[in-house]
Amino acid sequence: MMLLVDAGNTRVKWALVQPGAAPGQWIASGGVEHADLDQLPERWRDHAVSAVLVSNVAGAALRARLLPLLPGARTAWFAARAEMAGMRNGYRNPxxxxxxxxxxxxxxRTLEPGKAIIVATCGTATTIDAVSAQGDFLGGMILPGLGLMASSLARNTAQLPQVLAGGPLPSGFADNTDDAILSGILSAQAGAIERAFARHRADLCLISGGAACYIAPVLEVAHRMVDNVVLIGLQTAAASDFASDLTG
Structure with a gap:
C-alpha cells in the first residue's frame, strides 16, 4: 500500500491507495493543519505502508518536521520533471x-484526458495553470488566495473589516462594506480563472483546494470541482516511471 502526502502551506493532506486503484479510489484519506502534524502517525498506524510519495511546497522546515512522522517505508519526494506520465512540462526551467x-x-489530465484544461487550485495561494489537449503543460498564474486577499485588506486599511467567504453574494453592486469586500475578492479570483479559460480556449476548468467551494459558484465557465487533485496527480505519478524512485 502507498501513502500519498500533499504538504501545502497551511494543511497536510494524505491518502492511502492500493496499486492499480482508480484515480481517487483511496482506502483512507484526510488532512491536518500544520499545528496538528503529530496526529498523523495515529491515522496511518493500522495500515501496512510499503512506500511514501510526498509533494512538499512548505519548505525545508516542514519537511524536517514531517520526515520522522512518516511510516518506515521507502520515501520519494515529488518534483516536476520535463515529462511524466505522458505530460510534457513547458516551463522554461522544468x-x-x-x-x-x-x-x-x-x-x-488523468481525470479529463484529451481536453484543453485550466487547473485552478485555490488555497493559501491560487494557482491557475493550462494543460493542452495534447498533454502539454503550458504554464500559468499565481495570485494571493482568497483568505490572503481578505486579510490584506483588513490589515492594510484603517476602516475595512476582516471578511470571510461563505455568505450569500449580492445580486448586483454591493450596498454594504462587507458584501463589497466579499464580492470584490471573489470576483478577482473568478475573473483570473475566466481570463485564463478564455485565453486557453479551454474545454473545462478543474477547480480544487480549500477555497474552491466559495469560488466555483461564481464562475461563469464550464467547471468541475475535484477534491485533492494534487493527490490524484501523485497517484498518477506513482503508477508511471516515477515509481522507480520508490522501488529502485
Missing amino acids: GQLGCDRFAAALGA
Missing part, C-alpha cells in the same frame, strides 16, 4: 515548477 502545480496538472 525543475522550477512547483511540485504541487505539476501534480495538480497530472491529476487534471
